[in-house]
Amino acid sequence: MIKIKSSEITSKEEYLSRRDFLKTAGIVTAGAALLAACGAEEEIPATPATSNLPAEEVATDLTQELTAKESVLNYNNYYEFTTDKERVAKLAEDFVFSPWTVEVSGLVNKPQTFGIEDLLSKFTIEERIYRMRCVEAWSMVIPWNGFTLASLLNEVEPTSDAKFVRFETLADPDQMPGLINKLYPWPYQEGLRLDEAMNDLTLLSTGLYGESLAGQNGAPIRLVVPWKYGFKSIKSIVKIELTAEQPSTFWEGIAPNEYGFYANVNPAVDHPRWSQATERRISELKRRETLYLNGYADEVAHLYEGMDPNNLY
Amino acid sequence: MNKKKWKFTPLQIAAHLGSLIPLALMLWDIANGNLGIDPIRNFTLRTGKTALVLLLLSLACTPVNTLFKFKQVLKLRRPFGVYSFLYASIHFAIFIGLDYAFSWALIQDALLEKRYAIVGLITGLILLALAITSTIGWQRRLKKNWKKLHKLAYLSGLLAVIHYIWLVKQGVLDPWYFAAILLILLSLRLPAIKKAIASLRAKKMQKTAR
Numbered sequence: 345m346i347k348i349k350s351s352e353i354t355s356k357e358e359y360l361s362r363r364d365f366l367k368t369a370g371i372v373t374a375g376a377a378l379l380a381a382c383g384a385e386e387e388i389p390a391t392p393a394t395s396n397l398p399a400e401e402v403a404t405d406l407t408q409e410l411t412a413k414e415s416v417l418n419y420n421n422y423y424e425f426t427t428d429k430e431r432v433a434k435l436a437e438d439f440v441f442s443p444w445t446v447e448v449s450g451l452v453n454k455p456q457t458f459g460i461e462d463l464l465s466k467f468t469i470e471e472r473i474y475r476m477r478c479v480e481a482w483s484m485v486i487p488w489n490g491f492t493l494a495s496l497l498n499e500v501e502p503t504s505d506a507k508f509v510r511f512e513t514l515a516d517p518d519q520m521p522g523l524i525n526k527l528y529p530w531p532y533q534e535g536l537r538l539d540e541a542m543n544d545l546t547l548l549s550t551g552l553y554g555e556s557l558a559g560q561n562g563a564p565i566r567l568v569v570p571w572k573y574g575f576k577s578i579k580s581i582v583k584i585e586l587t588a589e590q591p592s593t594f595w596e597g598i599a600p601n602e603y604g605f606y607a608n609v610n611p612a613v614d615h616p617r618w619s620q621a622t623e624r625r626i627s628e629l630k631r632r633e634t635l636y637l638n639g640y641a642d643e644v645a646h647l648y649e650g651m652d653p654n655n656l657y
Numbered sequence: 658m659n660k661k662k663w664k665f666t667p668l669q670i671a672a673h674l675g676s677l678i679p680l681a682l683m684l685w686d687i688a689n690g691n692l693g694i695d696p697i698r699n700f701t702l703r704t705g706k707t708a709l710v711l712l713l714l715s716l717a718c719t720p721v722n723t724l725f726k727f728k729q730v731l732k733l734r735r736p737f738g739v740y741s742f743l744y745a746s747i748h749f750a751i752f753i754g755l756d757y758a759f760s761w762a763l764i765q766d767a768l769l770e771k772r773y774a775i776v777g778l779i780t781g782l783i784l785l786a787l788a789i790t791s792t793i794g795w796q797r798r799l800k801k802n803w804k805k806l807h808k809l810a811y812l813s814g815l816l817a818v819i820h821y822i823w824l825v826k827q828g829v830l831d832p833w834y835f836a837a838i839l840l841i842l843l844s845l846r847l848p849a850i851k852k853a854i855a856s857l858r859a860k861k862m863q864k865t866a867r
């Protein structure tokens with residue numbers, strides 16, 4: 345089994361050339377299913393609803409759209425450190441995240457507290473290249489490393505009463521200077537419906553660009569829900585709880601009319617104060633049209649059948 | 658023309674140079690490729706912030722004179738105001754030309770339907786009117802109305818702060834610091850407060866005279 349955690353990979357360029365090598369070696373194009381089976385790399389078909397390109401080609405496209413690693417590492421919304429995106433990296437430089445445990449509890453048959461090492465050895469780390477769309481109307485394409493949230497949840501066995509999953513970020517005032525802003529209801533918390541949590545796209549990420557997560561990106565473990573606005577993808581998780589009731593979330597507690605529980609990416613539903621029709625992809629000059637469900641409608645639109653998209657902000 | 662008019666005081670020179678420093682820094686950063694990770698946003702925020710700071714500086718001149726009887730600063734109201742307009746123009750130009758690349762359909766959606774942008778636009782239009790009529794010629798032509806017109810500067814300060822408050826996420830405190838400063842500056846213009854300051858000053862003078 346190949347674990348993608350090679351520290352020698354440093355830049356986007358090197359990273360891409362490695363992928364090119366894999367591709368010419370016939371590994372990348374060998375098909376997602378086969379790759380998943382041998383645990384190397386899995387290309388998620390990222391077909392936008394309107395595209396008729398074969399999934400694989402679109403996935404390759406996304407590879408070509410990768411946001412530079414420097415940008416991913418230095419442009420972060422992580423209010424526990426600061427609200428200044430370009431200063432988070434500096435302030436998170438000395439963030440200590442080992443030892444680290446994740447408590448999984450609530451409506452499960454086997455509540456457990458996992459050490460981060462247990463998680464890394466227990467689950468196969470795969471690579472997923474996802475679009476990331478911030479509610480502030482900018483976006484990136486990031487090659488994550490991680491495992492599906494479903495695989496963790498299967499391990500603890502949710503009971504039949506479990507309908508939602510609640511997540512919580514570390515809140516350590518000694519390490520996180522931003523916690524001094526008492527206007528925010530710390531700790532950061534997020535939630536998903538259980539079927540959203542079990543969807544194959546939903547990832548617990550432990551790395552990006554083939555390296556362990558940096559503090560500013562939510563080390564050592566964070567959620568990635570690519571069809572929702574970025575604030576749903578909660579960072580530095582210490583607690584996961586299965587619940588029967590819809591959990592309250594951080595931003596919903598602050599401005600429920602602007603940042604709802606669902607927070608599905610939708611160009612047709614504006615933020616009350618700004619348009620969500622377009623986005624600026626970091627490093628691109630021209631705005632892009634924002635895609636419905638961030639381009640993952642094929643994979644997740646069925647989760648919202650019969651619901652009014654206007655209420656899924 | 659009176660020769661004296663063209664003599665700048667050191668304070669005026671400092672104000673002009675100081676107002677141009679942010680622009681120089683931006684050009685320096687552009688020349689050196691220090692564009693930040695999201696260059697359009699970077700320069701939008703920097704020009705917007707500078708426009709606001711200069712606008713508040715312009716509004717601070719009269720209260721500073723009220724407090725300290727320092728008449729020289731009154732001469733700085735115009736340059737600070739005009740430079741504020743300059744930065745606001747660049748700010749607006751970036752929005753229209755770079756951020757939305759002159760795509761009118763998108764601009765309509767982003768500019769004319771969102772309250773923070775509408776408020777920004779009104780602020781910009783006020784600054785435009787004030788900048789155009791800031792010359793001595795216009796001052797003469799408008800006579801009494803000039804003063805009335807230029808009272809709009811207060812409104813533009815207020816609207817600029819509201820623009821800022823409406824575009825940040827809740828709990829981000831920066832615009833509220835500007836709101837607090839503006840509130841202090843505006844309250845120093847209330848007749849009652851001005852009177853109180855004047856009588857305080859008179860008392861102090863009496864004391865020192867004794």
Ligand code: HEM
Nearest residue numbers: 702705706708709745749752774777778780781817821824
């Ligand atoms: C003419 C119409 C205007 C438009 C369309 C406009 C648009 C914008 C936009 C898009 C942003 C950045 C929002 C973000 O990415 O977070 C912004 C920020 C800002 N603008 Fe404007 N603006 C306008 C006029 C003005 C004027 C006249 C002033 C001040 C005199 C001003 C002051 C600011 C300030 C202070 C910021 C925030 C800077 C920061 O966060 O550091 N804007 N504006």
